[in-house]
Amino acid sequence: MTLTATTAAAAAGVGLTATAGHADSVSTIEAQVTTLNSQAEQATNVYDGAMEQMANLQKQVDAIQGEAATSQQAMNNLLATLGPLAAEQYRSGSVDPTLELMLSNHPDTYLQQASVMNQMGQNELIALKSLKIQQAQLAELKKEAADRLAQLQQAENQAAQAKDQVVAKFRQAQDLLSQLTYTEQQSLSYGTVTAEQIASLPKVGGRAGVAIAYAESKIGMWYQWGGEGDPSFDCSGLVEASYAAAGISLPRTTYEQVNMGYSVPALLNLLSPGDLIFYAGDEHVAIYVGNGVVFHAPRTGMQLGYAPWNMMPISAVRRVV
Incomplete structure (x- = not known):
């Protein structure tokens, strides 16, 4: 992968600062x-x-x-x-x-x-x-x-x-x-998932099940940007490690991961546990675990956990297993 100064500049974006007093x-x-x-x-x-x-x-x-x-x-x-x-x-x-x-x-x-x-x-x-x-x-x-x-x-x-x-x-x-x-x-926040939704998550077998089980075993860990498991993860790092545990090699960044597997329509009734859902221009990724729920590493200051599958605008869904 070749990184350019243009890419780095794009990441900088436009600076925003807090205004004095309450907004x-x-x-x-x-x-x-x-x-x-x-x-x-x-x-x-x-x-x-x-x-x-x-x-x-x-x-x-x-x-x-x-x-x-x-x-x-x-x-x-x-x-x-x-x-x-x-x-x-x-x-x-x-x-x-x-x-x-x-x-x-x-x-x-x-x-x-x-x-x-x-x-x-x-x-x-x-x-x-x-x-x-x-x-x-x-x-x-x-x-x-x-x-x-x-x-x-x-x-x-x-x-x-x-x-x-x-x-x-x-x-x-x-x-x-x-x-x-x-x-x-x-x-x-990204939205809430009820205890009932989590309790009724489907049992998933195969490689998708292994990847999901690995991700869910990290629940409660604090997000770490750039993290690949030492000590924690960012969103793409969690996906990469989860599928590596299932014997599937994925690239490191969301921009690369979104090209893996094949495309699936972003419709709830067409999703399968293990699908990767990408959000906000492929900047964020989560693993679909069933019952309208995803598991992901949210952002700095938040813990790894569950969220609604449509927590943000969806840019792509990819099936890699």
Whole structure:
């Protein structure tokens, strides 16, 4: 996944700040908090994507460095083979200049001199050609590692910027919410699910059942943006981990997850437990668990739990099992 400065800028959104004193109405604050939460979700997806990219790049760097170490060892072995030839000539008082050139830092120069090569034995010539190949491979591996490290640094910078944006949006939302009473704050939640609805949730088998059981086992944990289970989750992190427990690999961000499986109409009678429901332009995702109920990781300051399936405007439904 390639993250761009444009994507990061989009996540920043338009800053909103609390006004002095109590806002004109709860609806005004609700609209502003909704906007801030949406911007925080966008920034969180940028952060999640950057972290995913960083992990992939680090694996590539490790692999390249491993290859470079192997190539370096091969060069060392070749030099160790050629070294005694030089030592013998040195002891006799006449080090062959062609051998000195061969053992230099630029053996390719030697290969360019055909007349000099003819003075060497066949074994030495083969060893020198191998040395040249190893040297070229090592140079290429070092360049590739440097390129990956530069990309890794860029991803780290994007993650840091997105993190700052999430924190800023959350603080702005908290400033707005602090103007409301506890009852008014509760009215701005994702909606409520009754105990009867939860008690009557269907028993689900197969992979969907495993994914749902995993998600439900995390009930009550506090949302953690960028979280993949250590110690908690954000919305896409919960979905990814739940389906990983069922043996299904999903991408890290909601923007990628929404392309998995196949589309299902957003109609309650057509939903099946395990379906993924995406909201607000694919910025948020929840797992449908049946009986008009979803399980999700809501947002910063809230606990993982149940919510109505239509808690926000639905942008897509995907079936991945």
